[in-house]
Amino acid sequence: MNAAAKFSLHCSRCDWRGPDEDRARCPVCDAIVLVTYTDPAIPVDPSLPGLWRYAAHLPLNDLRHLVSLGEGNTPLVASAHLAPALGLGSLYFKLEGANPTGSYKDRIAAVGMARMLELGKRAWVATSSGNAGASMAAYGVRAGLEGHLFTLEKASRAKIAQIMAYGPHLRAVERLGYDPAVEVTTWANIAQVCRANHWQMLVTAHAFSPHAMEGVKTLAYELAEQLAGQPCDVVYIPVGGGGLAVSVWRGLVEWHAAGKLASLPRVVAVQPGGCDAIYQAWLRGDRHVTPIPTCASAISGLQLTAPADGDLVLDMVAASQGWITSVPDEATYAAQAKLAGREGLFVEPASAITLAAVEADLAAGRLSPGAHVACILTGSGFKDAAALQRMVEHVPLPMVRPDDILALAAGA
Numbered sequence: 001m002n003a004a005a006k007f008s009l010h011c012s013r014c015d016w017r018g019p020d021e022d023r024a025r026c027p028v029c030d031a032i033v034l035v036t037y038t039d040p041a042i043p044v045d046p047s048l049p050g051l052w053r054y055a056a057h058l059p060l061n062d063l064r065h066l067v068s069l070g071e072g073n074t075p076l077v078a079s080a081h082l083a084p085a086l087g088l089g090s091l092y093f094k095l096e097g098a099n100p101t102g103s104y105k106d107r108i109a110a111v112g113m114a115r116m117l118e119l120g121k122r123a124w125v126a127t128s129s130g131n132a133g134a135s136m137a138a139y140g141v142r143a144g145l146e147g148h149l150f151t152l153e154k155a156s157r158a159k160i161a162q163i164m165a166y167g168p169h170l171r172a173v174e175r176l177g178y179d180p181a182v183e184v185t186t187w188a189n190i191a192q193v194c195r196a197n198h199w200q201m202l203v204t205a206h207a208f209s210p211h212a213m214e215g216v217k218t219l220a221y222e223l224a225e226q227l228a229g230q231p232c233d234v235v236y237i238p239v240g241g242g243g244l245a246v247s248v249w250r251g252l253v254e255w256h257a258a259g260k261l262a263s264l265p266r267v268v269a270v271q272p273g274g275c276d277a278i279y280q281a282w283l284r285g286d287r288h289v290t291p292i293p294t295c296a297s298a299i300s301g302l303q304l305t306a307p308a309d310g311d312l313v314l315d316m317v318a319a320s321q322g323w324i325t326s327v328p329d330e331a332t333y334a335a336q337a338k339l340a341g342r343e344g345l346f347v348e349p350a351s352a353i354t355l356a357a358v359e360a361d362l363a364a365g366r367l368s369p370g371a372h373v374a375c376i377l378t379g380s381g382f383k384d385a386a387a388l389q390r391m392v393e394h395v396p397l398p399m400v401r402p403d404d405i406l407a408l409a410a411g412a
């Protein structure tokens with residue numbers, strides 16, 4: 001390994017280590033590889049755009065290749081009403097819907113496209129239920145790269161419309177998202193095409209794109225910076241494929257190792273009850289996630305029967321002394337309405353599932369009253385039009401005449 005190298009690779013399961021190269025899997029045991037930085041210090045450069053102010057711990061050698069639409073710097077908002085109602089010491093919400101395309105996936109796209117420019121690749125290929133597709137498409141346009149996106153057979157039409165606006169090559173794959181065999185075959189075929197064409201696979205999982213996934217760590221860096229020493233016992237993170245939870249934990253560990261975070265919180269991975277392969281493996285005490293036969297959850301973004309980073313989530317939960325909570329869809333929809341109606345936070349169901357899990361864990365005694373909690377709210381409520389319609393369809397819209405407004409006057 002070059003002594004001056006900024007980063008290198010190591011295996012998530014065995015002792016293999018090696019210099020950086022274009023690979024996602026260990027040459028010895030085929031487990032997922034992860035990026036490690038030579039210097040644990042993480043200097044922040046506020047002169048760089050978006051998440052690139054943390055470039056010291058992002059896998060890019062030449063900053064002339066950086067791609068940014070101003071991602072990151074998302075708000076951390078303290079609960080005004082729900083924390084006291086639930087008896088929590090504090091409750092913070094990290095609003096990832098404030099990213100340029102409306103979800104945290106922009107962090108992955110920014111790093112992934114920059115990495116492609118550095119490697120001299122001309123086209124990306126991804127699978128997405130919507131949010132990652134919008135991010136890849138937008139950042140691909142920004143980077144001047146060609147894009148091919150394969151989406152789910154039943155993907156949310158509103159999410160697909162956003163992707164279409166950016167103009168990538170877009171196709172839906174039959175049964176994708178409902179059948180683990182289709183997921184595995186789709187990913188294998190994309191990998192084969194990418195090898196043949198020297199294209200980049202940008203599926204948002206460490207299992208396929210470990211370098212691009214490094215971008216998500218910046219969410220954790222920001223969270224730690226914004227907490228500014230205030231206590232945080234537990235971080236709740238939605239889990240579909242698992243990459244977000246793994247990255248946030250890695251970011252917290254790096255920030256801690258850099259001497260910037262006094263103590264590490266526990267991490268709780270949250271899955272929808274109808275699609276919870278990682279939860280099932282965790283209950284059994286397994287170290288390996290077995291795909292489930294079918295997905296019965298309607299929560300867009302979390303419908304993965306064969307979660308690609310599932311094994312890493314099990315490692316992360318153990319390392320953080322956290323746990324996994326599985327939540328029925330109806331509780332998630334109720335939490336989505338509560339976040340809007342009680343906190344003024346309009347998020348998609350895949351974000352609201354974290355609040356549903358906090359409530360479930362308090363009721364079950366897994367989470368202590370008085371605990372200090374942060375929820376990662378991954379995407380904007382505008383993302384899922386069908387879920388929005390469902391949330392408000394019972395709300396009446398009475399028609400009045402202008403003079404009827406005066407009925408609101410005191411004493412009228």
Ligand SMILES: [Zn+2]
Nearest residue numbers: 011014026029
């Ligand atoms: Zn290995």
